[in-house]
Amino acid sequence: MRPGASQLISVLALVAGLNAVAVTAVAQEPRLRDRLLEPTRIAVDAILDSAHAEGLPTEPLVDRALEGASKGAAGDRIVAAVQRLWGELRTARISLGLGSSAPEIVAGASALRAGADPDDLTRLRELRTRQSLTVASATLADLVAVGVPVDTAVAAVIALAEGADDADYLAFRRNVERDIALGASPVTALGVRLGAAAAGAFSNVEPASSQGSQRPRKP
């Protein structure tokens, strides 16, 4: 090989290397640098890159990694948790629609984690075309977290979808939690509060005749 060609190859290799370093530097999440060991950070950064390329919100993934670091979890456990959340965010966005906001996608992911079916999220979107789904999806997850069976929680959240606003959902969830704390079974508590909602306790909720309620519609 001629000396000139050799020098050219060296320069090209150097430029390529610098480019690679630059790309890596851009992809690194600075908040992870001092909180994760190098192999874990690299693996999480790779997931963040992929999520970013898909148009998914990456902040919840960073948060999950930082949570693991703060709680002293092992690196492989942190990577597994971030990877799992990445999959849930992806499914939630597909189910809710590409135009969904980041909070909606995060809350949708939590509903999926609770056991909701992706089709449930799609149904929720169809029923609440003009409102945010953040609180509705979160309510579903929260109800499951306090012991309501997932199918029952899904049915309740969908039953309220057309009339309830965010405040109604939050009040509904709090009331169910209170009833459970006072000794009611989760299913009973949910049934009582859903009946109250159907009877018009919520200002915006129509009696749920379309959901099979036997209560007469208020004039």
Add this chain to the structure above:
Amino acid sequence: MTEGNGWLDRAIEALKEPVQFGDAFDRHVMAEIEAGPGPRAWSSRFWTILDWLRRGRPVSVSPLGGLALAAGIALVALLGQDMLEPEVQGAPVAATVDGSVVQFVIVEPAATAVSLVGDFNDWSAAANPMQRVEGNGVWSVTIPLTAGRYRYAFLVNGSIWLSDPSAPPTLDDEFGRPGSVVTIGES
């Protein structure tokens, strides 16, 4: 009495001397009394009734009657509490939402330091130290939050992780520590 208290004796004697006020003073006092709270004649019956109601008097109640009275008061107190409580209030809420400002509260009388850690502060124990409310073991911190769903926990004395007993728990325990969630609506 010792010699050193002579000035005290003199002061006492001086205070015992009658004080003479002139006629002008007497007239002034009487004028003030006459101009006092105003006529009560038009409402004298009302004031009489009020005085009667305010006056204490013994009431005799049989043991059975006393028991019934106590039960009645307890019932009214219980029902009244339930009726006065707004429908939207649930179990004690540690994270209360006021617009986008959220107050987090936990009771830990034995703690020397409590931090709020969560998705909103990069899970940093230094970001939101909680303040002890004087005298009762309550720790509190208030932070602004934008719409979203946040995972969080309380870190007690830098090493003990606690979930919020009054908030929904996280659905999983991926890292072996308890946690809670709070949701802020977008609308």
